[in-house]
Amino acid sequence: MKFYVLTLFPEIVHSFFESSIMAKAVQKGIIAYELVNIRDFAFDKHKTCDDTPYGGGAGMLMLPGPLDCALQSVLGTRKAPQAAGGAKKKVRKRKEGEPRVIYVTPSGKPFTQKMAAELSREKKLVFICGRYEGIDQRIIDKWVDDEISVGDFVLSSGEIAAEVVIDAVYRLVDGVISAESLAEESFSGGLLEYPQYTKPEVFDGMKVPEVLLSGNHERIRLWRLKKRVAKTLAVRPDMIWAAREAGLLETETENCVAEITRIQGDCDGCNKND
Incomplete structure (x- = not known):
């Protein structure tokens, strides 16, 4: 080019x-x-x-x-x-x-x-x-x-x-x-990117999430997907709805959206009842 x-x-x-x-x-x-x-x-x-x-x-x-x-x-x-x-x-x-x-x-x-x-x-x-x-x-x-x-x-x-x-x-x-490197960047698949960590394992008292140290690639994949969904819902919910209309959200992603919004809804309800 x-x-x-x-x-x-x-x-x-x-x-x-x-x-x-x-x-x-x-x-x-x-x-x-x-x-x-x-x-x-x-x-x-x-x-x-x-x-x-x-x-x-x-x-x-x-x-x-x-x-x-x-x-x-x-x-x-x-x-x-x-x-x-x-x-x-x-x-x-x-x-x-x-x-x-x-x-x-x-x-x-x-x-x-x-x-x-x-x-x-x-x-x-x-x-x-x-x-x-x-x-x-x-x-x-x-x-x-x-x-x-x-x-x-x-x-x-x-x-x-x-x-x-x-x-x-x-x-x-x-x-x-x-x-x-491009596959799971922000905006790919209608989602933002998941949080990233590197060495050292503990920095200023903050530890890398245990799942990333587990060596279990499936657990890591699911954790990253949930983090992508949670970040997008929190920062750019419009992207979720646009991706849904465009047919970009897979069933697994939709399940994550449903789970996170349900948990958030339950927490909102708890706060209202305090």
């Missing part, structure tokens, strides 16, 4: 691709990347890439010209979509084999693990990193396939948001991380 990152600050992203697991994936040839500096496509000697928005308002907006040229350098030319009367209309349809173009923005579709898995099956992904008040809508209309938000908050750096999406995606590409 190859990532193209269009940015005004390539130095922010460069270290991300040169560190840790990502660096190993690049060295193995599993992942490739290209950082495209949008300023290289500016039209004036000052490398201007922003201006005030039409209609007024605070802040600056990234100019469409340099960004359009930067995208053309990666994707080739594309004619702007037209509607009757000459008005612009979004009719962006990606051709088979074309890279998928993503604009990370707070106004985009919420990013999920399911979306990460979908994107991990692509061969090439292009990320547009916004700055200031964002980018000209005509660039979105002409080029963008997906507008993605990493959360209900605003960042000053589109680079950080792009790194979040890339990090969630590349680790799902075959050969980057073992399938076993």
Whole structure:
């Protein structure tokens, strides 16, 4: 898989691709990347890439010209979509084999693990990193396939948001991380991950749960499943209901849900009777 990152600050992203697991994936040839500096496509000697928005308002907006040229350098030319009367209309349809173009923005579709898995099956992904008040809508209309938000908050750096999406995606590409490591992570099977422990056996008076020291793999598996269910019910109960509707919860998991909710219900009843 190859990532193209269009940015005004390539130095922010460069270290991300040169560190840790990502660096190993690049060295193995599993992942490739290209950082495209949008300023290289500016039209004036000052490398201007922003201006005030039409209609007024605070802040600056990234100019469409340099960004359009930067995208053309990666994707080739594309004619702007037209509607009757000459008005612009979004009719962006990606051709088979074309890279998928993503604009990370707070106004985009919420990013999920399911979306990460979908994107991990692509061969090439292009990320547009916004700055200031964002980018000209005509660039979105002409080029963008997906507008993605990493959360209900605003960042000053589109680079950080792009790194979040890339990090969630590349680790799902075959050969980057073992399938076993991915199998019981948070969000797999509609559940959060179970608690983990390592040496020493006793730390600051806190002992590792006995079941993890038992060597009984079936007991450990069941303990981990129950912990996953309990954590999800406590922190993200919406995931349980969504997984149930999607048919992701196996009978054993449903039994754990029933047992834990029954125990919690009994405890609530006891508290009310105190």
